[in-house]
Amino acid sequence: MSNMEKKTPIQRLFQKYIDETIDKNELAELTGYVNSEEYDSLWRELLEAYYQNSNQKIPDILQRKSISIVNDTWKQINQQLDRQLPVKQIRTGRIAKLYKYAAAVFILFAFSGIWYYYKYDRQNRNDILSEAQDIQPGTNRATLILSDGQTIDLSESQNGLVINEKGISYNDGTSILQTNDIQIATVTTPRAGQYQVTLPDGSKVWLNAASTLTYPTQFSGDERRVELKGEGYFEVKAFRSSISMPFIVATGEQEVKVLGTQFNVKAYQDETAIQTTLVEGKVRITTAQGTPLDLSPGMQSNLEGQRLSVTKVNTEDYTAWKEGLIVLERQSIADILQQLERWYDVEFTCQKGTNLPSKTLSGEVFRDLPLSVLLQALEEQTNLRFERKERRIMVKN
Known part of the structure; x- marks a missing residue:
């Protein structure tokens, strides 16, 4: 033809x-x-x-x-x-x-x-x-918990948190807490929340929805170790003694070791794989089962169970969320609904007898769209119908 x-x-x-x-x-x-x-x-x-x-x-x-x-x-x-x-x-x-x-x-x-x-x-x-009382997308929301028991709900009007030897403040310099004590800080974003964190060494972390980052308010010893649950994008600064003080992101099942680089780690507990995407620099993936694996820019590792694999990817597809985009690259309907659950704080339930289409979808949309717009789009592209009652959404054929 x-x-x-x-x-x-x-x-x-x-x-x-x-x-x-x-x-x-x-x-x-x-x-x-x-x-x-x-x-x-x-x-x-x-x-x-x-x-x-x-x-x-x-x-x-x-x-x-x-x-x-x-x-x-x-x-x-x-x-x-x-x-x-x-x-x-x-x-x-x-x-x-x-x-x-x-x-x-x-x-x-x-x-x-x-x-x-x-x-x-x-x-x-x-x-x-407005009349339909639509569900709006996520915003800058997070909670800071310190090891001394203090809990602080971070301002939605701010987009970033800074913790260093001068104390705790927002990105614009507004003070939150004056303290010189070395503590363990935990920043947690809820569903429909995101936040940026500046670490004591100047490294930056963007936390996606339903994620937790744990780290000391001052780095000491022979490493800079943080723990991540959920998804985070890291811009790691070279430290004044970076050779002897590497940066390590621990997710429980694997560790990512870096000296100075940009990368994304996706390690949600309700997903089967841990995904590490390297934008620039070099990282080393270490698991309990296998030998260390070095990633080059443009590469992505997937740890599923005990199997660690590597593929070449377009890194923008996996990091655009921090720029306000939802990017789909031949994703299944189930994966798309899971993303929407986190970002809009809703719950999808399939009606008995409803089968999700096997087709995949690709494209990108802004993360600031109301949920109804995206659901209408999905209805146009599939044989599915969505019925919403508050934050519970029934999926039907």
Whole structure:
């Protein structure tokens, strides 16, 4: 089959999607094209033509990192909305047609398969969703517990914590506690929470939702050891005596040893594997069962049971969460729901007889979207339906 023969049904279905005349069967067919790498070049041609017809500037490189395209599209559309469409005319449960155009650019952008994207400006989004009492995404929330028994709920208006010899403060210098005592500090983020921590040596850690970091308020001895449960992104500073004082991240099942580097560790207790992704520098993975394994930048180790494997990955896919993105790279529906549970503090339950689709989804969306937007996107891409009662969500076929 030639390229032109392949392109014809994609063009036809894409136009029907834009015109909002596509039916369920046609949408399923279009989704099949979107999720196939075979049609990447055709999607490029189609979207270039779409932008030209829309009098929009197309960037030189069309690839997965298409957020800039969408942002540019949104600037233009929001200007049109300001002139043409009062907010009150946007009905709950239905996206205005101008929004549909912008969504389509990202939904159907298929460098590796895009699953869905909606982006509201914050004011419009709140107006649209207020009546439905939508579940909002996570925020900067964490609790600090010191070994002397003090417990401090950290400010949501702040995004980072600093503990050093001068005491405990926020990133902007606001003092929390003056103390010179060396203690063990534990920073815990709840579900729907995240926080940044600056360690006594100047290293930084970004904690994802439902995670715990334990470390001393001053490093001493022959190592800088911290313990992690959940997920954290580390930017480790070279210490003044780094050769004799290596940085170690312990997760219980493995240890990551570094001297100065950037990496992500995902070690949730409700997941079967511990995942370490190296962005730059060098780390050494040590387990109780095997010999030490050194990672190079762009590599990822997965420890599942006693088996330790290594693969080459796009590190941005595994670190973008700290930049405010949910990135999916051929992830199962079950994995996606698990991510949403942590970030939105909800619980998904499958109705008896409901089977999750075996398909995988790829793409990226902002982590500041209301939950209903993402659930609507999943409904569009699967045969699932979601019924929410407070923070419990029933999954149905």
